Amino acid sequence: MTHPNLDNQSGTVAVLGLGPMGRALAAASLAAGHPTVLWNRSPAKATALVARGAILAPTVADAVDRASVVIACVINYEAVRAVLSGLERPPSGTFVNLSSGHAAEAREMAGWAAQRNVNYLDGAILTPAPTIGTPAATILYSGPRTLFDESLPRLESFGGSSAYLGADVGTAAAYEMALLDLFAMSVGGLAHAFALASTEGIAPTAFARFARGIGGLLPDMADRFADQLTSGAFAADISTIASAGSAIGHVRDAAAARGVDPTPLQAVQSIIERAIAAGHGGDSYARLAQSLVPADAVEAAR
The missing domain is CATH 1.10.1040.10 (N-(1-d-carboxylethyl)-l-norvaline Dehydrogenase; domain 2)
Structure with a gap:
């Protein structure tokens, strides 16, 4: 069952994972005026962001169900799969994986997404968390160009350069x-x-x-x-x-x-x-x- 506060929020950004980088991404999304939903295994990490207007989802499913763009920023690709493993239905919005890993892992993740009809972009953050939301940030993306273009208004809120590197989903990694x-x-x-x-x-x-x-x-x-x-x-x-x-x-x-x-x-x-x-x-x-x-x-x- 979807959290009532998350229903019908077109344009919402969901951020999965609230380590230092995930919190920086969520803060930048909020600063840009985007409705922002959060999920983390330790809800306490969301306290400051909720005070600024973010919504804390009780489950991953609640976070991703109505989001236009779902951002995953966890320790590695294995953790991404673990986070998504309990979903009864895949994300309906574009799923952007900003977790760290190598190109083969990115391509494998894209295969997982394709099997479930998930719109998938892979990305790599090249600058530290304090740069997110500033002109100094640099984030690379790869995957279908149409998905990147559609998601860009949300991705640009992370600041700096959002560089598209091509259709091969492994290129950013x-x-x-x-x-x-x-x-x-x-x-x-x-x-x-x-x-x-x-x-x-x-x-x-x-x-x-x-x-x-x-x-x-x-x-x-x-x-x-x-x-x-x-x-x-x-x-x-x-x-x-x-x-x-x-x-x-x-x-x-x-x-x-x-x-x-x-x-x-x-x-x-x-x-x-x-x-x-x-x-x-x-x-x-x-x-x-x-x-x-x-x-x-x-x-x-x-």
Whole structure:
């Protein structure tokens, strides 16, 4: 039985999951003036949002039954399926999954939706919860274009850029995983660098001054990688893989001498050594990205 306050609310946004990101999405929806229904396993998390005008649904079914757009923002795709498992009938509105996972999971979820005649979009939030509802937010979407266009007036309330990436429902998740890869490796490198600096008595604030400069090199490097990987030509205009191998060796030795775990450096060194062994020592760093992926996997993706 549907909650009486939820009947016949055309244009309602339902938010399933009230972690920090779910609460931010719901708050942005309310701020934009959209009727907003909430569901969470722990109802107490909805208190502040209800005070601002949101409706707390007693069950998932009550939340999704009359919503035009249903937003799921939980820990992973398995949790999404668990949340929806008790529904006697599928969502009638467009179901937008903003939970984190990889492309294969997104496509599997789309298959689940298709079997139940559910209109499904997949999405990936690229910025932290405090950005939601501000110009700094970035959310990627993939799936049927018509569903994205129809849902956009609600999705735009989350702020910033709502980027549509195409009909392949796994594309948004694929971008998210690759970007998380970059973030995770960058954070790991930053932590390792601060650790190494600390063993030489370098103050964190003093080191940060120069660490920012290294970070500033990445935007131009990303563009060069993209250009060279697209063209398939890896001219080493700035530096070579062989020189990188030498530099990594120095850093590995420095870390080992100071008792800093050299494992992350050894992993990078292994990648470089494989590229050199394959005859690519004189190429640019961008060649390393190609070297990491088997040729048949690249062809299959195309």
